[in-house]
Amino acid sequence: MKNLLIAQSGGPTAAINATVAGIVTGAGASGKVDKIYGAVNGIKGVLEEKFVSLNTVLKDMGCIELLCHTPAAALGSCRFKLDSLEKSESQYEKILEILRKYNIGYFIYIGGNDSMDTVDKLSKYCIMHDIDDIKIVGAPKTIDNDLVATDHCPGFGSAAKYIATTFCELERDCNVYDMPAVTIVEVMGRNAGWLTAASALSRLNGADGPSLIYLCEREFDIDRFIEDVKEKLEKKPAILVAVSEGIKNKEGIYISESQQSGAVDVFGHSYIAGAARVLEQTVRERMGCKVRSVELNLMQRCAAHVASATDIAESKMLGIHAFQCAIEGMTGVMAAIIRTSSNPYEVIFRRVRVNSVANQEKTVPLEWINQEGNDVTSAMMEYLTPLIQGEVHSVFENGIPKHITLY
Amino acid sequence: MKNLLIAQSGGPTAAINATVAGIVTGAGASGKVDKIYGAVNGIKGVLEEKFVSLNTVLKDMGCIELLCHTPAAALGSCRFKLDSLEKSESQYEKILEILRKYNIGYFIYIGGNDSMDTVDKLSKYCIMHDIDDIKIVGAPKTIDNDLVATDHCPGFGSAAKYIATTFCELERDCNVYDMPAVTIVEVMGRNAGWLTAASALSRLNGADGPSLIYLCEREFDIDRFIEDVKEKLEKKPAILVAVSEGIKNKEGIYISESQQSGAVDVFGHSYIAGAARVLEQTVRERMGCKVRSVELNLMQRCAAHVASATDIAESKMLGIHAFQCAIEGMTGVMAAIIRTSSNPYEVIFRRVRVNSVANQEKTVPLEWINQEGNDVTSAMMEYLTPLIQGEVHSVFENGIPKHITLY
Numbered sequence: 001m002k003n004l005l006i007a008q009s010g011g012p013t014a015a016i017n018a019t020v021a022g023i024v025t026g027a028g029a030s031g032k033v034d035k036i037y038g039a040v041n042g043i044k045g046v047l048e049e050k051f052v053s054l055n056t057v058l059k060d061m062g063c064i065e066l067l068c069h070t071p072a073a074a075l076g077s078c079r080f081k082l083d084s085l086e087k088s089e090s091q092y093e094k095i096l097e098i099l100r101k102y103n104i105g106y107f108i109y110i111g112g113n114d115s116m117d118t119v120d121k122l123s124k125y126c127i128m129h130d131i132d133d134i135k136i137v138g139a140p141k142t143i144d145n146d147l148v149a150t151d152h153c154p155g156f157g158s159a160a161k162y163i164a165t166t167f168c169e170l171e172r173d174c175n176v177y178d179m180p181a182v183t184i185v186e187v188m189g190r191n192a193g194w195l196t197a198a199s200a201l202s203r204l205n206g207a208d209g210p211s212l213i214y215l216c217e218r219e220f221d222i223d224r225f226i227e228d229v230k231e232k233l234e235k236k237p238a239i240l241v242a243v244s245e246g247i248k249n250k251e252g253i254y255i256s257e258s259q260q261s262g263a264v265d266v267f268g269h270s271y272i273a274g275a276a277r278v279l280e281q282t283v284r285e286r287m288g289c290k291v292r293s294v295e296l297n298l299m300q301r302c303a304a305h306v307a308s309a310t311d312i313a314e315s316k317m318l319g320i321h322a323f324q325c326a327i328e329g330m331t332g333v334m335a336a337i338i339r340t341s342s343n344p345y346e347v348i349f350r351r352v353r354v355n356s357v358a359n360q361e362k363t364v365p366l367e368w369i370n371q372e373g374n375d376v377t378s379a380m381m382e383y384l385t386p387l388i389q390g391e392v393h394s395v396f397e398n399g400i401p402k403h404i405t406l407y
Numbered sequence: 408m409k410n411l412l413i414a415q416s417g418g419p420t421a422a423i424n425a426t427v428a429g430i431v432t433g434a435g436a437s438g439k440v441d442k443i444y445g446a447v448n449g450i451k452g453v454l455e456e457k458f459v460s461l462n463t464v465l466k467d468m469g470c471i472e473l474l475c476h477t478p479a480a481a482l483g484s485c486r487f488k489l490d491s492l493e494k495s496e497s498q499y500e501k502i503l504e505i506l507r508k509y510n511i512g513y514f515i516y517i518g519g520n521d522s523m524d525t526v527d528k529l530s531k532y533c534i535m536h537d538i539d540d541i542k543i544v545g546a547p548k549t550i551d552n553d554l555v556a557t558d559h560c561p562g563f564g565s566a567a568k569y570i571a572t573t574f575c576e577l578e579r580d581c582n583v584y585d586m587p588a589v590t591i592v593e594v595m596g597r598n599a600g601w602l603t604a605a606s607a608l609s610r611l612n613g614a615d616g617p618s619l620i621y622l623c624e625r626e627f628d629i630d631r632f633i634e635d636v637k638e639k640l641e642k643k644p645a646i647l648v649a650v651s652e653g654i655k656n657k658e659g660i661y662i663s664e665s666q667q668s669g670a671v672d673v674f675g676h677s678y679i680a681g682a683a684r685v686l687e688q689t690v691r692e693r694m695g696c697k698v699r700s701v702e703l704n705l706m707q708r709c710a711a712h713v714a715s716a717t718d719i720a721e722s723k724m725l726g727i728h729a730f731q732c733a734i735e736g737m738t739g740v741m742a743a744i745i746r747t748s749s750n751p752y753e754v755i756f757r758r759v760r761v762n763s764v765a766n767q768e769k770t771v772p773l774e775w776i777n778q779e780g781n782d783v784t785s786a787m788m789e790y791l792t793p794l795i796q797g798e799v800h801s802v803f804e805n806g807i808p809k810h811i812t813l814y
Contacts, residue, residue, distance in 0.1 A: 012580045072579040172479040173419045173709040204805040294704045302580040388806035398611040399795035
């Protein structure tokens with residue numbers, strides 16, 4: 001019997017470990033693999049032969065359950081792009097040599113665009129060299145939700161739930177005073193505004209939600225923004241504004257860069273302020289009212305304690321499905337989620353060719369942004385709502401979450 | 408029978424509404440009050456006669472339960488200091504006239520230092536004018552935990568639990584890469600470092616927690632800080648640093664102000680960067696390694712979904728106790744928590760003279776900070792640990808928290 005290797009790559013999410021749990025569960029149930037290894041720090045860890053025995057560290061179902069509620073990549077991650085096959089095959093030869101040494105028959109790589117590029121290249125290499133006893137399969141994850149060929153990505157639903165929950169709480173917080181105040185919240189997303197759109201989910205129980213929502217898919221006009229803010233402040237004293245970190249002006253320059261050429265610190269270095277920070281300065285300058293900026297920062301991708309139960313369950317299912325693909329002899333494919341219905345919410349799991357996914361980006365359809373470019377449409381709400389449903393019961397001990405470490 | 412008036416003031420917390428719930432519960436159970444009013448926007452709302460009938464908006468126990476899990480001040484807040492009695496009594500006459508108009512016999516004011524100052528002045532005014540049919544009682548709250556005469560303050564435990572939970576999750580997030588990286592997290596607290604100290608609670612289940620913790624009670628030396636960071640980076644690649652927003656240099660100048668005289672934006676205004684931001688710039692400049700700053704910002708005071716069950720329960724008890732003080736004829740007192748034992752954790756509820764509380768600040772005892780000034784002691788851990796115990800089961804509907812609004 002062959003052995004199984006699992007690795008993780010790209011930015012951390014609250015759901016990526018559930019996919020590992022799914023793979024391990026599927027492999028265990030199949031009775032068709034011998035040892036299960038995890039490579040530490042992704043493909044880089046494979047090249048460095050940094051392996052951990054998952055049969056040992058995940059000794060019982062309790063550990064596997066705990067892994068589902070542990071945020072970030074429990075096997076570590078990396079930002080590492082394999083050389084193009086045209087350029088040099090030496091990295092590939094090294095990897096294959098190591099896979100053979102550990103009798104690996106199945107290698108499942110969990111990650112985003114770059115990771116799928118690795119799966120694509122590695123599987124191509126194997127095919128080119130008639131290596132058919134090692135199957136390379138990808139499993140998707142990214143809070144940015146920008147992978148094509150899958151309805152959504154594991155990690156996104158949990159980040160979206162954190163963002164929606166936080167906007168609910170921020171709205172209560174910002175409404176306590178009766179003086180005009182603007183709170184600008186910056187959400188992750190350089191090129192895709194999915195996460196920023198999720199701020200609108202804070203309206204699901206009747207709250208106002210953000211008065212204005214700006215996604216990076218639409219050109220951002222600061223003058224128009226100031227007009228929007230003035231207009232909204234006439235309706236209520238305290239307003240919330242959601243902006244993507246990647247909003248750009250009509251020249252295509254990031255707002256976070258455009259407005260601060262003059263800003264330098266004592267060392268003469270420019271301040272790399274975020275978009276919300278720049279807009280905060282602008283509102284203070286042009287309107288003079290109370291204004292704050294908030295960055296959800298790393299919390300939005302690692303807040304496992306408020307993860308989406310739907311997201312965690314689907315991430316696990318994707319892991320099981322990815323393993324099935326490998327054990328059925330497929331290679332160069334990625335497990336994907338196909339939505340068959342939004343209401344009631346129904347999905348099926350399928351495999352797609354990984355070369356149709358690698359190095360592409362799925363941004364928000366412009367028709368899901370309102371005409372004014374300062375909110376989202378009902379179609380967007382219909383797409384997002386099912387993804388944050390259900391609460392996880394993460395394990396708390398001594399008043400704080402209990403996590404598992406694998407190495 | 409007389410009526411009861413409740414108002415809230417100061418900055419929002421995740422627990423302040425539980426005190427309102429406690430007062431309403433205690434009053435209802437006593438059978439000794441007729442109507443229960445809430446003043447909207449604190450003492451300002453009293454002066455403006457902005458009242459809401461709590462008997463109406465809190466019509467059943469379900470509403471009262473929901474109120475306990477709703478963050479921020481459900482009755483609104485204000486930043487309003489009454490004139491000194493020596494200066495002018497007109498505000499006081501106006502307030503008394505309104506209290507009489509609504510047949511108020513008991514006025515309970517929930518808040519921090521300034522709010523207790525209001526309770527103090529108002530009760531003094533009543534005594535000076537032989538008004539003994541209106542009792543004025545204070546109930547404490549502040550995430551800063553800086554009120555004297557009470558072991559701790561409602562709102563602090565929940566903020567501390569959010570901070571500890573977030574540091575647990577940030578540690579997982581920051582450890583995924585194997586390259587040197589510094590993540591500096593800024594925690595609220597201009598003059599008191601209690602919240603920053605709570606970051607150490609992320610160690611309770613065996614995690615490393617922050618490698619360095621700097622409270623605003625100790626003088627902050629940037630050169631020493633850089634040395635500390637270098638030393639810690641030799642032990643592990645990715646380190647977390649917790650800093651109070653109010654850290655000051657030996658001249659007593661806030662680090663957030665000291666380092667950026669040169670930093671101006673395109674409008675020529677200085678960037679009012681936070682302390683973590685300034686330290687991030689400094690590390691980037693002097694060490695050149697990967698560095699990030701994170702501000703927990705408003706989230707740390709309104710994250711009701713991860714509130715401390717101990718905090719919420721005690722906040723409610725304080726409300727019940729504050730009402731008892733009023734109904735027993737006391738005035739000018741504040742309900743307080745006295746800790747009788749830390750292990751096992753035991754508290755009793757007592758009343759203290761509000762003039763012993765008003766306008767004072769309880770900072771962290773220097774002996775609870777380690778000698779190097781970059782961590783906390785076991786005495787601090789013993790004090791903090793009980794305050795974050797227990798998880799609340801806040802109501803989620805449609806995937807987001809359900810909150811109640813009172814006006």
